[in-house]
Amino acid sequence: MQSKLSDIALIVKTLAGDQSAYADLVKRHQRFVFTLAMRFTKNREDAEEVAQDCFIKAYRSLASFKQESKFSTWLYSIVYTTAMTSLRKKRVDTTSIDDEDTYIQVANTSSGYDVNDAENRSRSFYLNQAITQLTPDDATIITLFYKGEQSLEEIAQTLGIEANSVKVKLFRARQRLKEKLERNLKHEVNELI
Amino acid sequence: MNIEEKLWDYIDGTCSVEDHEAIDLLLVQDEAFRQKYLELLALNREIAAMEIEEPSMAFTYNVMENIRADYAKPPLKAAIDGRIIKIIGGFFVFTIAALLIFILVNINWSAGTTIAVPTFKMPEIKNLLSGEILKGFLFFDVVLVLFLFDTFLRKKGIAKHA
Numbered sequence: 231m232q233s234k235l236s237d238i239a240l241i242v243k244t245l246a247g248d249q250s251a252y253a254d255l256v257k258r259h260q261r262f263v264f265t266l267a268m269r270f271t272k273n274r275e276d277a278e279e280v281a282q283d284c285f286i287k288a289y290r291s292l293a294s295f296k297q298e299s300k301f302s303t304w305l306y307s308i309v310y311t312t313a314m315t316s317l318r319k320k321r322v323d324t325t326s327i328d329d330e331d332t333y334i335q336v337a338n339t340s341s342g343y344d345v346n347d348a349e350n351r352s353r354s355f356y357l358n359q360a361i362t363q364l365t366p367d368d369a370t371i372i373t374l375f376y377k378g379e380q381s382l383e384e385i386a387q388t389l390g391i392e393a394n395s396v397k398v399k400l401f402r403a404r405q406r407l408k409e410k411l412e413r414n415l416k417h418e419v420n421e422l423i
Numbered sequence: 424m425n426i427e428e429k430l431w432d433y434i435d436g437t438c439s440v441e442d443h444e445a446i447d448l449l450l451v452q453d454e455a456f457r458q459k460y461l462e463l464l465a466l467n468r469e470i471a472a473m474e475i476e477e478p479s480m481a482f483t484y485n486v487m488e489n490i491r492a493d494y495a496k497p498p499l500k501a502a503i504d505g506r507i508i509k510i511i512g513g514f515f516v517f518t519i520a521a522l523l524i525f526i527l528v529n530i531n532w533s534a535g536t537t538i539a540v541p542t543f544k545m546p547e548i549k550n551l552l553s554g555e556i557l558k559g560f561l562f563f564d565v566v567l568v569l570f571l572f573d574t575f576l577r578k579k580g581i582a583k584h585a
Contacts, residue, residue: 249487249490249491252487252490253483253486253487256482256483256486256487257483260478260482260483260486261475261476261477261478262475264476264477264478264482265475265476268476274476274478274479277476277478278478278479278482278485281478281482282482282485282486282489285486286486286489286490286493289490290493353469354469354472354473354474357469357470357473358473358474361473372470373475376470376471376473377473377475382437397437400431401427401428401431404431404466404470405427407466407470408466411466
């Protein structure tokens with residue numbers, strides 16, 4: 231069962247030496263941090279490693295958290311930096327949003343779902359599949375905006391860019407997601423015919 | 424700004440009041456515009472309803488284990504107590520200062536111009552190492568060693584229980 235204390239209260243308890251308070255913080259944020267890591271690594275094993283690394287880094291730097299922003303915003307900026315570093319280490323091409331058209335890293339590859347499972351062949355399945363085909367930047371912006379309860383300003387803080395740029399990037403990311411979704415669905419219909 | 428961009432702003436609620444009213448009007452008058460809006464709205468709902476990933480069951484445990492392992496072996500810099508360094512430093516500063524004062528006090532400042540080697544009286548080491556002083560010094564050393572040993576054992580015990 232997760233603690234009902236606020237993030238700040240849990241941080242205060244952690245800084246006072248209560249490690250179980252930090253375990254509660256981890257439980258509270260682990261799903262989203264793991265999802266963000268997945269957007270970069272595209273596989274569960276690496277994502278778990280990155281996500282664990284992020285929580286350990288956050289624990290070490292917890293005393294430097296100034297509470298000027300939400301804990302989640304601060305944590306997500308650690309996730310973004312760590313995941314980017316991990317990606318660079320693995321020398322995976324992470325082209326910027328502007329030249330996304332060249333990004334074909336995971337097209338037609340397994341996204342961790344059983345494609346033969348009839349239940350998975352839903353629109354939701356195709357949406358997840360399309361997201362895994364996006365660049366990490368696009369997938370991250372969409373995930374932060376829709377699932378991270380982050381405003382454009384908070385996303386800007388996480389990514390270290392201007393809020394206006396986030397708005398433009400979010401628009402482009404949604405456009406590309408729509409295109410990928412349409413392409414995947416069209417491909418599926420053709421296969422069935 | 425193209426139509427899609429305007430519609431996304433409308434859906435996100437980030438457009439101005441004027442734009443909002445203009446889009447409201449277009450949605451009533453323009454069927455193609457309305458269709459586009461419904462299409463984007465459906466996509467928006469789907470993304471919002473998207474499930475996020477779940478890490479393995481042992482995720483929190485693994486994180487906390489890593490943190491505990493990290494703190495069980497602190498780096499040498501952190502392991503050395505700063506107070507011990509200060510006490511050692513203080514002892515040396517005190518010794519040097521005492522020696523300097525002793526020398527300055529024993530200098531014959533009123534000596535004339537005649538070159539005479541000032542007589543420098545060394546303190547009697549034998550007196551300092553008399554039975555009582557030596558015993559006291561050794562007793563202090565034993566207490567200090569026992570205290571440090573006790574501190575070491577306590578820390579070891581805490582690390583084991585953690």
